[in-house]
Amino acid sequence: MLHDSTSFQRNQAVVLLQPPGHPLSECPVVSTMRHVGMVLHECHTAEQAGLTGCSVGVVLVADLMWLQRLSTFEPMLAHSGITWVGLIAHDLVGLPAVRNLVADYLFNFIALPAPIEHIVLVLRHARGMAFVRTQPRSIWPESNIAGDKHSPMLGRTPPMQRLFHQIKRVARTDAPVMIDGQSGTGKELAAQSIHRQSARRHAPFVAVNCGAIPAQLFQSELFGYEKGAFTGAIQRRIGRIEAAQGGTLFLDEIGDLPMDMQVNLLRFLQEKTIERIGGNQTLTIDVRIIAATHIDLADAVARGRFREDLYYRINVVCITTPRLAERLEDIEDLARHYFARFASRHNKSLRGFSKAALHTLLHHSWPGNVRELVNRVQRAVVMAEGRFIQPEDLGFGPASPSTMLMSLEDARAEADRRMIERALSQARNQVSVAAQLLGISRVTLYRLIDKYRLKPSIFDERPQPESQLLQLVSTLNPTEPDCTNTDGYSELI
Incomplete structure (x- = not known):
């Protein structure tokens, strides 16, 4: 488990998962964690993890031996009450076994070596997500059918x-x-x-x-x-x-x-x-x-x-x-309800619906009613490739800019968010490279990542060869209409 006197409350803990026979003192990142005030404890079984009451776990993958013992830890990783963050050696990140580990079990991961600040930031985010996941799933407790707590029918209209x-x-x-x-x-x-x-x-x-x-x-x-x-x-x-x-x-x-x-x-x-x-x-x-x-x-x-x-x-x-068209105020809540269900079922780490997707949901005629809504949301969860579900993921065409009604502030925020996501993707989630692509400082990019609740899955501050950086810059076209702001008010400009 992990306690941090400055970043974590004393009644909260983080499970540290590491194979037996690997002394914690031999791992540099563990020493760094202790140096900033964290108290570390090991758990080797799902039973031990469950007894701790922890909401967040750290998976430390420092060498190939850990991967060879992955099957031993799968019951523990699958523990529904724990949100896992991986600390993975940089040279192991590209291995298929590691990719499967990340896709199947981890909320986020960091490539080592990494600054302790980054580790603390990701653990904070993981703890916040763990808190959200522990909240009751019902979004209308007062509107469920009285006397029938098992009914899946929801609505407050x-x-x-x-x-x-x-x-x-x-x-x-x-x-x-x-x-x-x-x-x-x-x-x-x-x-x-x-x-x-x-x-x-x-x-x-x-x-x-x-x-x-x-x-x-x-x-x-x-x-x-x-x-x-x-x-x-x-x-x-x-x-x-x-x-x-x-x-x-x-x-x-x-x-x-x-x-x-x-x-x-x-x-x-x-x-x-x-x-x-x-x-x-x-x-x-x-x-x-x-x-x-x-x-x-x-x-x-x-x-x-x-x-x-x-x-x-x-x-x-x-x-x-x-008809669903008669209860428009329920559409967004229904969509979020089924999104949470399907995202958990399909083990997808999506953030939710984009503003364009919500706009499309609210303006669709819904000839298939709730059955159609459930079908489209499940399809979107399966098909979405970005952090947010887009109209095309729901089976609709891309929303027309002329029909989108949002405030200027929201439009600028959406442009910033999409530009940051694309830069992180093109830079392979290397924050320093992404900051250079965007023409802002690394500190500013971290602030924007936190502001828009974006989570780059790899924190690697190693400098890139100039030729590779130029190649990345050439692939990111900053003049695309969905990633710019001609008024000059965007934080990225």
């Missing part, structure tokens, strides 16, 4: 609050419920929430997609069959209705139900009994019916495509899931 209130009310009864709404608005999630808040919550919730089952198989799927009822019926199989005994039967896209099956379903709703295909035993079934559709059932009844008597049987209480 009036349409969603109205939906949550309706769900809570209908859950208290046993009346059939019709959920109306466009595809992708969360009709099944609403049905599940009704079930979880009802007296039937300990019994099964069985969902049937009426539009996905072939017509010739629908009766056997719904009612089940006996052994030998038809060719291929080698054993008894209970149907979906029987499987939901005592619980809730959710009939999704009921508007796609064939007319002949509408008759059979109506008979079941009236009599509360079924017979398996090929059987002669009448079974009494106790289930609650929740149906959902994306079409106008009243219009389908008027056109003769849906039975009127069945319509009134299932449409006792009707609630509507709102």
Whole structure:
């Protein structure tokens, strides 16, 4: 663990991960850490790391022997409660094993040798990120459906609050419920929430997609069959209705139900009994019916495509899931919620959404509703190559500058940020080289890195050959429109 009397509080610690048999005193960087007041302790197992309560860990890779023991430390590195920073010997950085280590487990890393100030700065950032990650993920604790803490439905806009209130009310009864709404608005999630808040919550919730089952198989799927009822019926199989005994039967896209099956379903709703295909035993079934559709059932009844008597049987209480376009204030929060989920799942160290990406999200029409939003955010997390998600990562074209409405200050900050990122990339994250490319001092660049919360993953202050520097300068074109400020107010100019 690591304590720093000036930079770290005494009740905070950092795990130091190093193979047994490597005395800490033999490593120069460890001596330097101690010299500035840090107290170091080793941990060799995930259990030891977990017991420390540390939020930040240091991985010291000084030689090839450490890499040979990587598999031993993988359980410790995968510890979800620790944010790892690597201190890696410069000549090992390019090895495939090191690259895999960085990609799979590290929040950031520093190439050694490096100034102690850089190490402290990165550890501060890692501790800040660890603090953020330990905060509750829910962004609307007051707007989650009351009594249903497991519901993934989120939103604080009036349409969603109205939906949550309706769900809570209908859950208290046993009346059939019709959920109306466009595809992708969360009709099944609403049905599940009704079930979880009802007296039937300990019994099964069985969902049937009426539009996905072939017509010739629908009766056997719904009612089940006996052994030998038809060719291929080698054993008894209970149907979906029987499987939901005592619980809730959710009939999704009921508007796609064939007319002949509408008759059979109506008979079941009236009599509360079924017979398996090929059987002669009448079974009494106790289930609650929740149906959902994306079409106008009243219009389908008027056109003769849906039975009127069945319509009134299932449409006792009707609630509507709102379109995403009706809850614009929820879009950014939803996007950030799913970004956090997918970034963690895919182990991506992205910073978030760029202003252009957020602008695009807020001005998209969302024909696919929340399902489309989730799909686009997951795609962006997987495809993004920079530190921030851009519109093209979300599957949109690059945002048109003429449609972007941001303040002049924000535009300048965005230009500075993108220019710094490109300079660091072209300079292979060598801060001194990047500062020369940008025409500013190294101190100024560090201040801007901290201001814009950018994190170069390698701190290497070794001077570069003049020929290499000239080559880097030639590859960075400072006249590109997205990286300049003609008014002269940018901090980089």
